Amino acid sequence: MNDGFDERRAPRRGARVATIVAFAALVVAPLVTGALTAGTPAALLSLPAESIAVLLILLAIPGRRTRWLVAGAFGVIVVTATVVAALDLGFEATVDRAFSLVDDGPALLSAFGVVGDATGTLNAFVILGVLVALLVGAVFALARAALRAEEVTVRSGRAGRLVAATVTAVWIVCALAGVHSLPGIPFASADAASALAATSAQTAQSIRDQQTFAAAVRTDPYRTVPSDQLLSALKGKDVVVAFLESYGKVAVQDSTFSPGVDRVLRAGGAQLTEDGYSAQSAFLSSPTFGGVSWLAHSTLQSGVWIDSQQNYDRLTAGTRLTLTRAFENAGWRTVSVVPSNSEPWALGKQFYGYDAMMNSLNMGYHGPVFSYARIPDQYTWQHFYDEELAAAHAPVMAEIDFVSSHTPWTPLPRLVPWSALGDGSIFDPQPAQGLAPVAVWPDPERVQRVYGQSVEYTLGAMFSFLHTHDQRNLVLIVLGDHQPARIVSGAAANHDVPISIISKDPGVFDRIASWRWQSGVLPTQSAPVWRMDQFRDRFFEAFTP
CATH class of the missing domain: 3.40.720 (Alkaline Phosphatase, subunit A)
Structure with missing residues (x-):
């Protein structure tokens, strides 16, 4: 009796679904960084350079282990860029500046403490564990999606390679021509790579700022004022x-x-x-x-602008008055x-x-x-x-x-x-x-x-x-x-x-x-x-x- 179910077609359907999901993940995941940065889902209507690059690299290199390493690196890059963009969004919403790898590690610990105070320590650790598991899972899923896309392209033979070359050419032409999917949304994007490049540049700038800050801390016009004179009007x-x-x-x-x-x-x-x-x-x-x-407490007390944890640590390691x-x-x-x-x-x-x-x-x-x-x-x-x-x-x-x-x-x-x-x-x-x-x-x-x-x-x-x-x-x-x-x-x-x-x-x-x-105690706009x-x-x- 035939009830309409063909056991031979079920695996093929599953394979087609897996392929569609893999290509969708490969295209969409690198665009999430741009969507977070731009603050609009319209940024998902782009073609990501990161996905094209990883597919071309996988097609060019031999060895299953090497391809896994490349696909894993792709997953790490995309997930890291997404996390950095999310942190930037969170820091902009809370402390009004982008996240800094150099300066803000301790701030994440403080945020964890606030979550613990609001939800309970055990719940905070549960939330942290779930987040880590999700990130690791996302890296694995993206790596597997890239490998799946490479396998399908190889099985498709000349037609698959022709499609890959065409997509690459379209990205290059659109990038050179400045084509936009929507106003302010470039069709040819590289959001994940740009986010990591910006983070690297910011890290380098933070390191250079350390020297400027050190000079400001050393300059203190009140260090030599005798203690019996300083503040004596408040005796x-x-x-x-x-x-x-x-x-x-x-x-x-x-x-x-x-x-x-x-x-x-x-x-x-x-x-x-x-x-x-x-x-x-x-x-x-x-x-x-x-x-x-x-940071505000130490700024008021020291007379030095303390706008990061790194500067706070440097200040408090010294002897500023x-x-x-x-x-x-x-x-x-x-x-x-x-x-x-x-x-x-x-x-x-x-x-x-x-x-x-x-x-x-x-x-x-x-x-x-x-x-x-x-x-x-x-x-x-x-x-x-x-x-x-x-x-x-x-x-x-x-x-x-x-x-x-x-x-x-x-x-x-x-x-x-x-x-x-x-x-x-x-x-x-x-x-x-x-x-x-x-x-x-x-x-x-x-x-x-x-x-x-x-x-x-x-x-x-x-x-x-x-x-x-x-x-x-x-x-x-x-x-x-x-x-x-x-x-x-x-x-x-x-x-x-x-x-x-x-x-x-x-x-x-x-x-x-x-x-x-x-x-009075209520300052006005003109104060x-x-x-x-x-x-x-x-x-x-x-x-x-």
Whole structure:
């Protein structure tokens, strides 16, 4: 009986399908790099040079092992170029620059840590394992596709070689003539090769930049100023540099969420005035965008532009004078407060010169974590006050990193009565009452909304602290470290972040009158904008008679 199924035809159908899939993969895979770079799938309507080249090479060389090596190299090149393009896309969307092989290896480790904080360490390793397996599988699949295409071409004899030669000629003619599939999309492409060539050129440029950077680090006009003169106009003051995570210009201007942040700033500024404080504000241009906060911290502290991990490592391996070290040399007790650090920080002592360092292990916090933020900002303020400011003390200089506004910005803590903070366990119910990151991040509008709410909380905690704990001798420098990621900031956002100086001493503002900063804690569009590396020297100049 014949039911319509021919067992002899099934293998032939399978072979034809395999051949079609192999040629499709051979043509499409090298174009993915261009699609990612151009930001449009229209880039897939091209003819890739990489596929033509590997097929011609395979047709020309003998030996199955050698052909496997060539096909494997093709797979590695295409997959590597795709990964680099994806990393470029991710870095552009988060830190506003392309990925650098020289500079950004540690940043990938930091990104893994953020994923672990948001999803759990085990889930992060599972995700990493799946990604590695997919990449290895993609290399093997592309190699096998190239070999399949070569086998079919050989079996086709003269006709197959004629087709290969014709396709090659078409690519050359279209490349020379500048033929485009669509406006801006060349028909003859070499996207994967171009991406790897660009990465190689960028790597070479990064190496050359190292020499320029080394010269900038060595040039320090304040290295020879006697320590008893430097910063002497602040004698007797407690000086706090407060970095508010992801507090960028977009938080206060021209966004859907800035009106809410601005209301908090106006109300907080009015409360500061009632309590006897004054404030002046401006903007600083950060060397980083969307993350890698320590680049901003080190830039402000050292007066050198630190825009990569490599430069950070070179800076901290030397003896450049930091704000912290200058205060320590002048007799201040110096303190760092990094509530999301869970390990000892050797550079805090070796490079910055901190006398004491607080982190999640020694701040006495026994409450819940809020995604990345291990400790709510309100508790951080209270613990710092209890440890350093509450009793009679020698002048303190501190850098405090407030992390409740760190991505993924949810769930968020809420302010509680200061007298009820205790060991932080009062926050126990709050994470479950908020939104999980997985419930927010698929929707950009919800991401932007929770970002704005996180900044409102962080600023609200600061204003509430200053209202609750009168600080007559405090000079508070509060600023953002960088703009939030592109999903919040948008494609046109620059690197500017707000900065304010708050104090009850009119003499502090007399010293910085030449800066022409704006009154209050909410800078406007016309406020001065400095590069962040200019702050250290101008601060030294203002407060060194």
